[in-house]
Amino acid sequence: MELHQAVTALAAFFGSYLGQRHAAAALAPALDALARRVSRLERYAARVSRLLARGAR
Incomplete structure (x- = not known):
């Protein structure tokens, strides 16, 4: 679940960084x-x- 949250945050960051709200939704x-x-x-x-x-035992 942490990975999903990181991905969502990354998409939001790129969306705000690019100044395009729809970029996050597209990514x-x-x-x-x-x-x-x-x-x-x-x-x-x-x-x-x-x-x-198990095999090493």
Whole structure:
């Protein structure tokens, strides 16, 4: 969830930095998709780590 909040804040920052309110709305879907992929990769890495730890025993 922290990643999603960071992505939302980043989109808002770029929107205000560019002086375009719609920029944040335009970036949000792409950044949300990126956050979902990163989250999926984090879950996969945790699963692989657990499997490797079991195999090392």
